[in-house]
Ligand SMILES: Cc1cc2nc3c(=O)[nH]c(=O)nc-3n(C[C@H](O)[C@H](O)[C@H](O)COP(=O)(O)OP(=O)(O)OC[C@H]3O[C@@H](n4cnc5c(N)ncnc54)[C@H](O)[C@@H]3O)c2cc1C
Ligand SMILES: Cc1cc2nc3c(=O)[nH]c(=O)nc-3n(C[C@H](O)[C@H](O)[C@H](O)COP(=O)(O)OP(=O)(O)OC[C@H]3O[C@@H](n4cnc5c(N)ncnc54)[C@H](O)[C@@H]3O)c2cc1C
Ligand code: SF4
Ligand code: SF4
């Protein structure tokens with residue numbers, strides 16, 4: 181190397197208070213395409229950002245990461261321009277960094293804990309962007325397939341190819357087990373493929389990860405609905421020694437207000453599945469699946485799902501895209517970046533507005549939403565301020581498409597067809613948290629099917645936890 | 659990939675395919691359906707299984723060419739492959755010994771009701787089939803279903819076969835005739851065009867006959883995750899692909915279902931026009 185390695189500087193006084201900015205597509209351009217919004221850091225920008233790190237003795241950032249990535253370690257590697265080592269450090273605990281760097285809610289995890297950001301007016305180190313940088317750096321150089329241990333002769337079935345299933349499959353394959361991944365859809369990735377849009381997570385990244393899995397010897401059986409095509413008993417009969425359930429939270433919640441079945445009213449899952457998995461944005465050239473998009477689109481909710489819907493609507497040609505949310509923006513569960521991106525793109529936020537009813541015309545087409553204005557009251561069980569209706573303050577928003585994005589519940593299909601599988605009343609599969617083991621011996625579960633709709637990184641963590649326990653289980657099994 | 663091992667035109671716009679799918683064939687029951695996706699970029703198409711052969715590992719489907727997707731499927735021949743086949747989806751028909759079972763089916767009714775007739779007969783029921791179509795030619799596969807029915811009654815809009823009129827007339831006549839013999843239908847199973855099922859249900863309500871309707875809303879995934887197929891049953895939202903497709907007909911909001919079926923009219927036309935322009939008009943004599 182021609183340059184001197186960078187020195188570690190511990191003093192805040194020598195740092196800049198703001199994150200190194202990441203270049204991105206301009207809002208007026210990007211709402212006309214489906215391409216990824218941020219471009220990612222260049223090498224120089226990444227090093228500049230790495231220089232902001234205080235190299236804390238106690239790595240608060242790492243404590244904030246659900247999978248315990250050695251964050252100071254990889255930041256240091258960037259500082260030394262040893263990107264190869266940087267990605268190696270990340271991959272010790274996180275096999276899908278290109279995805280996490282893009283979609284993790286960093287501001288409530290690693291970056292929330294970062295010491296640098298703890299002072300008024302200071303932003304934390306952009307840990308997510310650095311993680312993404314390293315992952316992309318590696319991708320551009322052609323990734324290598326992880327080594328696979330000698331065959332153990334054990335057969336493992338993984339159900340669902342979302343982040344939980346992908347990680348469990350990778351970990352177990354690496355340990356030498358014969359892994360088969362069963363997926364109900366015709367493509368793998370779970371929410372990463374059918375939910376999160378291309379402009380936030382390019383599908384090519386996911387495709388590479390899935391290809392790597394196959395190179396590691398994982399067999400993927402698409403179009404296979406466990407509980408219907410095969411029961412859990414069938415899988416055991418076929419010789420699988422252990423089963424992991426990572427079937428996610430795919431069951432849409434609805435509001436229970438009048439008008440939810442009007443034409444033009446979508447649950448977020450349908451809207452996003454049409455747009456993403458079925459690629460309705462290409463209709464009729466390249467996709468046969470249409471999506472009904474009006475001039476004015478209202479999305480109810482303020483989580484990641486809602487932001488994805490509101491922003492997808494713009495890209496599909498809506499002239500106006502509104503968010504209706506009953507609390508204030510400070511309470512919105514979406515990632516900060518998504519809210520900012522949505523605002524920049526012109527999504528109109530109607531906060532403190534609670535939906536009362538959906539209005540339709542004589543042909544049963546949606547024509548608007550009636551809302552109740554609210555003010556914030558005391559915090560509720562979730563710790564967020566409860567919205568209280570303001571007497572007499574109601575208003576209507578006109579729309580011709582309405583999307584309900586207020587959450588998902590665990591997928592009920594397997595539990596319904598497997599009475600021995602114990603679940604909570606709300607649908608979540610009951611597991612031993614340390615191992616992921618369910619009420620059926622040899623059957624493990626993790627991700628949204630256990631926790632209800634949560635995050636990619638938690639699902640991945642659960643996949644890993646279960647993989648460790650499953651390895652032990654099958655190796656000790658007679 | 660799933661191989662088509664047989665293909666046969668039963669009428670100008672109706673064809674039969676036999677698909678090799680051993681695992682699904684092992685599990686399939688009356689009332690179940692499949693989702694097919696012909697190739698990259700194609701829609702997910704819900705289709706009922708009309709007959710199966712567990713030994714050969716095959717499923718028989720009978721399809722009417724309606725729009726772009728069914729047309730695309732109709733172009734596949736013996737030896738071709740369907741990219742994706744998912745199943746068996748939906749809950750199987752609740753077959754038990756009811757006594758006298760009436761099956762009212764219209765449009766592509768016979769193939770859709772065939773397995774139900776078969777299983778109902780096997781369960782010891784007396785099955786009376788009441789089937790209708792626009793004209794005689796469209797009454798495909800009647801020999802199949804006749805095997806399981808004590809009696810088959812036909813109607814056509816133009817009178818070319820059986821009664822000139824609708825299945826509702828067949829049903830009302832049958833109810834009256836049974837009454838004269840001191841008998842009644844213990845259950846009615848109905849499948850076919852939604853508008854027909856709506857009127858059938860009005861009649862059975864009047865006569866207090868428990869009725870099962872097999873609904874066919876627009877679907878996307880067919881596995882209960884999108885909600886496209888939602889129908890209102892007794893005031894509550896249900897997903898036809900996993901909670902159905904068969905429901906207590908007396909509780910179904912048919913008007914809402916009729917409306918929801920029309921949601922994509924303008925897009926369907928775009929897709930079909932484009933397809934026709936590129937591939938000709940399709941059907942048997944393309
Ligand atoms: C639109 C959207 C945006 C999101 N954005 C973010 C974000 O920015 N950041 C973040 O951290 N999280 C986000 N989330 C949440 C995150 O995606 C989920 O928490 C995570 O994907 C859960 O992973 P999972 O592996 O448990 O399940 P899923 O990703 O849901 O995958 C489950 C898979 O199992 C399959 N399956 C289901 N039933 C069966 C069966 N019976 N047989 C076979 N296969 C079956 C499904 O088809 C699916 O492919 C978002 C979610 C959505 C919907
Ligand atoms: C559970 C189920 C089982 C079915 N079984 C069969 C079968 O065995 N044989 C068969 O020929 N057809 C069957 N259908 C209907 C078949 O799926 C539709 O005819 C098909 O989706 C039309 O697609 P298209 O692209 O050819 O026409 P499109 O252009 O998409 O549709 C034309 C018209 O058909 C109706 N339609 C559209 N999509 C559907 C849909 N998913 N279901 C019902 N009607 C629809 C609408 O009123 C629409 O206006 C079934 C449908 C369901 C839901
Ligand atoms: S995985 Fe998520 S929480 Fe952990 S360091 Fe990466 S971005 Fe932060
Ligand atoms: S807490 Fe922040 S500043 Fe401290 S080591 Fe971690 S990233 Fe660097």
Ligand code: FES
Nearest residue numbers: 880882884885899
């Ligand atoms: S078709 Fe998607 S839930 Fe039924």
